[in-house]
Amino acid sequence: MYSEKKVEPMKSLSTPSQPEIISLRNDTKASRQRIKQQNRKAALVFWCFAGPLILGLTVFFYIPIIWAVVLSFANARATLTPTGFVGFQNYIDMFKDSAFTSSLGTFLLFALFIVPTTFAASLGMALLVNSVKKAQGFFRSVFFLPTACSYVLASAVWRMGIFSGTDSGLANTVLHLFHLNSFDWITTPTPPWFWLVLVTVRLWLQVGIYMIIFVAGLQEIPRELYEASYVDGAKKGWETFRAITFPLLRNASISVLLLNIIAAFQAFDEFYNIMFGGNLSLARPPLVYIYQVAMFNQDFGHGSAGALILTIIIIAFTLLQGRFLGFGKKD
Amino acid sequence: MATLVSQSMRPRPHKPKLTTGKVVSAILRYGTLIIMALFFLLPFYLMVRNGLATEMDISSPQWSFFPGSLHFENITELFSDPDVPFVDGMINSTLVAVLQTTGQILVCMLAGYGLARIPYRWSNTIFYSVLLTLMIPFAVIFVPVYVIVSSFQWVNTLQGLVVPGIFSGFTTFLFRQFFLSFPHELEEAGRVDGLGYWGIFWRIVVPNSGGIISALSVITFIAAWNAFLWPLAVGQDSSAYTIQVVISAFMNSQNVNMHELFLSTAIAILPLVVIFFILQRFIVEGYKQSGLKG
Secondary structure (H helix, E strand, O other), X not given: OHHHHHHHHHHHXXXXXXXXXXXXXXXXXXXXXXXXXXXXXXXXXXXXHHHHHXXXXXXXXXXXXXXXXXXXXXXXXXXXXXXXXOOOHHHHHHHHOHHHHHHHHHHHHHHHHHHHHHHHHHHHHHHHHHHXXXXXXXXXXHHHHHHHOOHHHHHHHHHHHHOOOOOXXXXXXXXXXXXXXXXXXXXXXXXXXXXXXXXXXXXXXXXXXXXXXXXXXXXXXXXXXXXXXXXXXXXXXXXXXXXHHHHHXXXXXXXXXXXXXXXXXXXXXXXXXXXXXXXXXXXXXXXXXXXXXXXXXXXXXXXHHHXXXXXXXXXXXXXXXXXXXXXXXXX | OXXXXXXXXXXXXXXXXXXXXXXXXXXXXXXXXXXHHHHHHHHHHHHHHHHOOOHHHHHOOOOXXXXXXXXXXXXXXXXXXXXXXXXXXXXXXXXXXXXXXXXXHHHHHHHHHHHHHOOXXXXXXXXXXXXXXXXXXXXXXXXXXXXHHHHOOOOOOHHHHHHHHXXXXXXXXXXXXXXXXXXXXXXXXXXXXXXOHHHHHHHHXXXXXXHHHHHHHHHHHHHHHHOOHHHHHHOOOHHHOOHHHHHHHHHOOOOOOHHHHHHHHHHXXXXXXXXXXXXXHHHHHHHHHHOOOO
């Protein structure tokens, strides 16, 4: 609409008679004012739409992080406001604190267990489900159903029903079938079979989501590629998987890997509920430790420092993900 | 089949011929799938089996698939147990999940449309500040958020449970991407009819965005219902427990009543299983778009 109005004064420039120039000046002034007014109206409308979100993110995201930075350099025990600044002491304390560093180690160990198993299981299940013709939807639903379950509920079933240390536990019943004695799955430090409990519960809960990502990826691979490879003499199965399927699932694979690592990094629910009490020292991931520091000990200085260390680590992972997936690249 | 054989000189990759190898491979595949499906359903079965059994049945060393009879009186026992605020927990969870989903979808949908369509000079800068929040999951900064929320005196309140979870950069981002590809012609038609941004949004854009609204609502609802860390931090008094916190406290208490615990898990997951079966299409779509949420 106002592109026409802009053209008008340009035309009048070619005939530079005095009165016209004046009228031109007035014109631009008026149109500038109109544009300004329109801009102001657009700004108002924009803030009507985006305002609530921006306000919320400011209060519940940006201000907390800034406040955490302040608290992380301060003493804040049993209080939410700093009582004396201590420089980098909180950070130094956290890295010297063997419970914190070992919680980072626990995360690494956990990631080492959970990432390859989830990757292999979700890819395998996607291939298997995708390869059958009948009841495909049924199997997809069954494998996807656990994603509706919470970590708390699954932890209850795993801890009290499947891997309970008593004779009545399901896992111990299976051991009895092989004439083995009952085993205390969760509280025995060595051999560390509690990892089996922690890994299987997460595997059960999340494998469906990753399977869906892989199935979506599989369905995007053009059928002609397989047909062409059969013509070239490739055998159905491992050869086509290695030459076509797997390379073309590159993006899905990277998504699954990195989403999985980031999710493992935030592990809290199942560790808190399965290893509750004294057993937490066997396997305590970073978030659980920070929860204990901040909520049990009410030490918000160290808690904030720990949270910021986690934040920096997770940003590094996210940037890595962006790099691998080629965000921000043009091609 | 006769006609097929006569044309068999031409390669027909799509017509399957039954060979022994194919039959064996099909049996293997379906066999594996069925065994895996049984393993995946086993935990749900345990919830119901133990939930409707007696304490004796559950602790019996002789494990059986169908112990004794079904004890539906366990349900009234659980609902009236004074030590377990089960009903309060279900009510709190329902309130939290409904309010958080409604709030998040409303706030993020509006912001997504504003960022996608309304020309404003700071629009890009604001979009980047929203994107920045995607890099840091809510769980990682729960301590700082808790500090802010408790300075509002929001600990043990419904708003403390609900409000911080409303503002999702992720949901906003997904809505913005969707609105960017919304057909301009429809919006132009509304403009010709004299509608402003607000009118176009509510009368034209929202009614035509049912798919994405349903998809994101469902996964937001599931995430809100299943959330644990934040409700645990903010709901410190048992009157403010969500059902997840109720069950967690129950399982970590001294003398756990097994059949009540399992029954509570079965009932707590029931709403989600119902939603799952009705809206599965949208859930799959939601997860596909978001990769992973919550």
